[in-house]
Amino acid sequence: MARTADSPVLEVEDLTKYYESGGGLVDTLLGRSQEVKALDGVDLELYPGETLGIVGESGCGKTTLARSLLQLIEPTAGTVRYEGEDLTAASDDRLRALRKDIQYIFQDPFASLNPRLTVGDIVGEPLDIHDIAEGEARAERVSDLLETVGLNQRHAHRYPHEFSGGQRQRIGIARALAVDPEVIVCDEPVSALDVSVQAQILNLLADLQSEFGLSYIVIAHDLSVVEHIADRVGVLYLGEFAEIGPTEDVFQPPYHPYAEALLSAIPEPDPGWEGDRIFLSGDVPSPLNPPSGCRFHTRCPKVIQPEGTDMAQSEWRSLMDLTQRLRSADSLKAVTAVQEGVENEDLGQLSRSALDTRVRAEFGLPDPIGDREAEEVFGTALDHLHDGAFEAARTVMSDAFESPCERTDPALFDVGDDHRIACLLYDDAYPDTPTRTG
Ligand code: SF4
Structure with missing residues (x-):
């Protein structure tokens, strides 16, 4: 679904989450602590009826971002505004009320459902918490919700272990829908599922969006998951956005070198995509001590050469x-x-x-x-x-x-309509670099 309004339903500014890390014994004895920079000044907007995909490797801060949005973990700095109201400043009671509007679908449908409750009670729990329905009205609502997600009312009396992974994720979706939310944050909603079931769940999410006008933030480590469901995509690397823009723009040049590498790893590329797989050296560095300058410089295949150097x-x-x-x-x-x-x-x-x-x-x-x-x-x-x-x-x-990339932390440069890339290759200060691509 395309962006439908100018005013965002969710607006995030400078969202930051640092964790204290005690370090080793010596650090502890000396009272020194270090900070794990899990999320470092993220800005984003989510518009009504829109799906924003957030992608990146494991350890890049995706789940910290998702949980900070709902204040499931307390951000170190920054604001999260839902329809103009700052969630970071809301009281506990107010937050509880606002969580009716912003729901969360968890990555692991096996772990996120209470095994001791029936499906009816799992889906009905949010109705109890928010005093939405009881008695027959509650049973009817649960039954409707199960039908909506492709299950049926007989399933209400069964327990989670009696269902397959895809069915359990449907139960999780029904639970999120119970309170009639505006926004759903889907944290790796299909990564624990068989490939054959993934498309069914993504299609269900798309259908529900059309039916109820939902806005989604979909977190995924796999770009192919967001390719068909997201209107815009943000590529996160070590707690910062490397690239953000409309999906079709992120999926074609100009690329951020990190996004380009992730795209090259999609198993079945688009027919138009002729690039080879780009292998990145090493893992995502520790957020305890992120690299200076551009955080991707320790792995970037296009890391810029110093002035006057022009080697392979x-x-x-x-x-x-x-x-x-x-x-x-x-x-x-x-x-x-x-x-x-x-x-x-x-x-x-x-x-x-x-x-x-x-x-x-x-x-x-x-x-x-x-x-x-x-x-x-x-x-x-x-x-x-x-x-x-x-x-x-x-x-x-x-x-x-x-490399200049070790010294300078690149800003997000405009490279197209609503399309921004944090890479010095797009800075006019480096117009003649031998690795410039766009
Ligand atoms: S700034 Fe340098 S290291 Fe960072 S992505 Fe661009 S070329 Fe690569």
Whole structure:
């Protein structure tokens, strides 16, 4: 359903959630604590009748965002306005009343239904809590709700364990619908279900939206889930939006490099999509200590080269990977990612040329590196490594191979109508970068 009104039903500004983390024993003894930056200044709007998809890998802050919206967890900062009213400032009583309008569908239909209650009581519970119906009216409403989600009134007397995953998610949807909500936050609504059942549940959500004029926020780690259901998509990375825009725009160039990698992983791409699968190096970094500048720079295939450098992008990425590894590694074993069976001392016995071979193989670096100056820097760093001088190797590599993406946190740049991308490739300050795509 397209956006139908100019005034958002839900408006989120600068939503932030930091968790205190005690760190290790020393930190605890010294009274030091660190902050896990699960969500860092997110803005979004949801319009009546609209579906906004929020996607990203696990650990990118999607569920924290979903729960902060409903104040199921208390945000550290920011506001969430529902029809103009700030939920973050609402009293507990007011929040309870407002939750009638904003419902939540949980990821795991197996865990989210009380196994000791009948389906009738599960679906009827919100009617009791909000004093909506009792007696015969309640039974009738429950029966109607079950029919609405494709079940029937006989199911009201059964228990959750008697149902399949898809049926349980239908029960969860009926429970959310019971109070006649305006907004439903669907947290990975189909990820626990068989592929064959996923489409049925997504179709049911779409039908219910048309019938009741609902607005959805659909959280998913899989872009293909939101592709057909969302009007707009926000791509979240380490607690920040990397890209947000109308679905058809997010699914075609210009791309944020992270969104492009997620799109390339969709198993059955659109016929028009001819790109190859883009593999990202490593996992999402810890939100305890997010990377400086652009948070995606530690994995970005298009990470920008410094002014005056114009080497093959894959070689540049590999050199960045080696530089990053050196920053966190304090042994040859860690640099070469040798995990088992080889002691650090054994690696110390490696000849200079054997170490060279091992490091090039680990980081996919050719011999020689295409850029002569880069090859020289690499050689010097390797000399230091061979001598066990980690700090010197770190310094040589860090000084030579520093991307602008490490220094500058990109704003969300307008790249189209209502389409924004947080990437320096779209900043006019980098017009001639060799990796610019759009
Ligand atoms: S700013 Fe740099 S690291 Fe971040 S997405 Fe853009 S090119 Fe990649």
